[in-house]
Amino acid sequence: MTASTSIVEIRNLHYAASGRPIFAGLDLDIAPGRVTTILGPSGTGKTTLLRLITGQVRADSGTIRVDGEDVRTLRGDSLYALRRRMGMLFQSGALLTDLSVFENVAFPLREHTDLPERLIRMLVLMKLQAVGLRGAASLMPQELSGGMARRVALARAIVMDPEILIYDEPLAGLDPISLGMILRLIRRMNDALGLTSIVVSHDVKEMSTVADDMLLLSGGKVVAQGTPAELKSNSSDIVRQFVGGLADGPVPFHYPAPDYFHELLEREAP
Amino acid sequence: MTLLSELRMGLAQTLAKLGAMSWFLVRLIALVPRALPRFGLIVQQIFNSGTQSIVIIMLSGLFVGMVLGLQGFQLLQRFGSAEALGVAAAIGLVKELGPVVTGLLFAGRAGTALASELGLMGATDQLSAMEMMAVDPVQRVVVPRFIGGVLSMPLLAAIFSVIGIYGAQLVGVQIMGVDSGSFWSQMRAGVQGRDITEGIVKSCIFGVACSLIAVYEGYYAVPTAEGIGRATTRTVVTSAVIVLFLDYLLTSAFL
Numbered sequence: 001m002t003a004s005t006s007i008v009e010i011r012n013l014h015y016a017a018s019g020r021p022i023f024a025g026l027d028l029d030i031a032p033g034r035v036t037t038i039l040g041p042s043g044t045g046k047t048t049l050l051r052l053i054t055g056q057v058r059a060d061s062g063t064i065r066v067d068g069e070d071v072r073t074l075r076g077d078s079l080y081a082l083r084r085r086m087g088m089l090f091q092s093g094a095l096l097t098d099l100s101v102f103e104n105v106a107f108p109l110r111e112h113t114d115l116p117e118r119l120i121r122m123l124v125l126m127k128l129q130a131v132g133l134r135g136a137a138s139l140m141p142q143e144l145s146g147g148m149a150r151r152v153a154l155a156r157a158i159v160m161d162p163e164i165l166i167y168d169e170p171l172a173g174l175d176p177i178s179l180g181m182i183l184r185l186i187r188r189m190n191d192a193l194g195l196t197s198i199v200v201s202h203d204v205k206e207m208s209t210v211a212d213d214m215l216l217l218s219g220g221k222v223v224a225q226g227t228p229a230e231l232k233s234n235s236s237d238i239v240r241q242f243v244g245g246l247a248d249g250p251v252p253f254h255y256p257a258p259d260y261f262h263e264l265l266e267r268e269a270p
Numbered sequence: 271m272t273l274l275s276e277l278r279m280g281l282a283q284t285l286a287k288l289g290a291m292s293w294f295l296v297r298l299i300a301l302v303p304r305a306l307p308r309f310g311l312i313v314q315q316i317f318n319s320g321t322q323s324i325v326i327i328m329l330s331g332l333f334v335g336m337v338l339g340l341q342g343f344q345l346l347q348r349f350g351s352a353e354a355l356g357v358a359a360a361i362g363l364v365k366e367l368g369p370v371v372t373g374l375l376f377a378g379r380a381g382t383a384l385a386s387e388l389g390l391m392g393a394t395d396q397l398s399a400m401e402m403m404a405v406d407p408v409q410r411v412v413v414p415r416f417i418g419g420v421l422s423m424p425l426l427a428a429i430f431s432v433i434g435i436y437g438a439q440l441v442g443v444q445i446m447g448v449d450s451g452s453f454w455s456q457m458r459a460g461v462q463g464r465d466i467t468e469g470i471v472k473s474c475i476f477g478v479a480c481s482l483i484a485v486y487e488g489y490y491a492v493p494t495a496e497g498i499g500r501a502t503t504r505t506v507v508t509s510a511v512i513v514l515f516l517d518y519l520l521t522s523a524f525l
């Protein structure tokens with residue numbers, strides 16, 4: 001993949017949190033118009049990567065280009081202008097709890113446009129219809145199930161017609177029916193709206209059914225990349241451990257600790 | 271040596287926080303002109319911080335006024351000047367007790383509500399979601415709450431003082447038998463514009479301080495249940511100390 005064909009291009013990214021290096025020289029490309037899933041063990045920095053791409057946190061060094069713009073150099077209004085071309089679905093849905101479902105979806109329109117109320121209503125109902133929740137327009141976020149909250153958040157994320165849609169763990173904690181709905185929506189939204197979808201997840205099996213590309217992050221780097229089939233046939237230890245769900249391997253079962261017997265025989269508590 | 275270094279570190283942290291809070295205040299004030307056109311959001315916050323605090327303010331004002339009436343009567347009667355109860359209660363309430371007690375109650379009722387609400391919005395990614403929707407959460411969420419708090423405080427302090435005076439009158443005139451005419455006429459003659467100005471200035475400054483502390487602690491709360499709890503506690507404790515400290519400074523300034 002060449003730089004010119006990537007909608008997200010990361011080069012030599014370094015980022016440390018509380019002195020702990022998360023990324024040390026990360027290179028990554030995401031192609032436009034495709035569903036790309038970023039996989040990786042817990043704590044490997046997947047959500048941090050999304051926050052770096054969206055400019056919510058600043059990288060220590062390296063470049064992050066989104067649609068040709070270097071996110072690290074953007075501030076204030078120019079960063080907001082870029083974000084208006086993105087939509088993000090948070091793991092919790094992050095709906096505004098003092099607004100109804102309808103008002104949550106209408107929120108970006110009310111903040112950024114002067115559209116007449118009739119048009120706002122029409123747009124909101126269309127987006128809610130797309131996620132199957134037009135009938136829930138008058139409900140408050142507290143009255144929604146986890147899956148419904150995420151579908152409302154998805155409607156809100158697409159209401160401004162973004163070019164890039166980012167999902168942070170969209171499948172976490174969902175029942176099989178809600179999970180199926182979200183998977184279907186990820187694929188359908190991407191194709192119908194001509195989006196680029198970036199999905200952070202560790203649900204390998206489920207995401208394999210809708211993703212075009214999959215990236216596996218480990219140790220702050222991309223250790224494997226390709227189509228779901230290519231990732232499945234990858235023979236490296238880390239990919240086999242992650243895809244196969246093996247308890248021990250390159251990601252060890254035991255947290256680093258001193259010698260077991262030596263510690264058992266010690267008198268003082270650690 | 272250890273104690274000294276801990277004290278030094280504590281002082282450095284306090285100064286750093288004071289600096290960060292001052293910078294946050296500058297940021298809020300700079301955003302006020304952008305927030306004012308959407309006055310509906312501010313009115314909503316005046317309702318949340320002000321209107322919803324009225325009952326507790328009125329009840330507290332009534333009881334404080336009644337105690338003041340009782341104590342004042344006992345004291346003034348010793349000197350044969352029980353008729354001065356009206357002016358004594360009014361000055362005490364308008365200049366001191368009104369702004370200070372309202373400030374403390376405001377911190378406990380509205381301040382904690384503001385801090386926990388903002389903290390919870392942070393913990394549930396609502397503020398991050400706004401950032402991602404290219405909406406500045408400080409301008410959209412924090413500034414209206416700050417303005418709402420600042421506007422509510424002097425109004426609440428005024429209500430507190432009025433109800434307090436009524437409480438003092440209730441005890442002094444209705445129960446203890448102070449002459450009603452003397453009570454009101456001495457109050458009208460003794461309370462000067464300067465006293466009322468002092469009360470208004472104090473309540474406005476306490477409103478800025480309490481609202482700032484609440485929104486700062488809430489906005490920067492660690493996004494966990496424990497973090498929100500700590501932020502709420504810090505809001506009450508810091509606001510109470512700052513209100514009393516500022517009260518001393520302002521009282522000195524008005525002497």
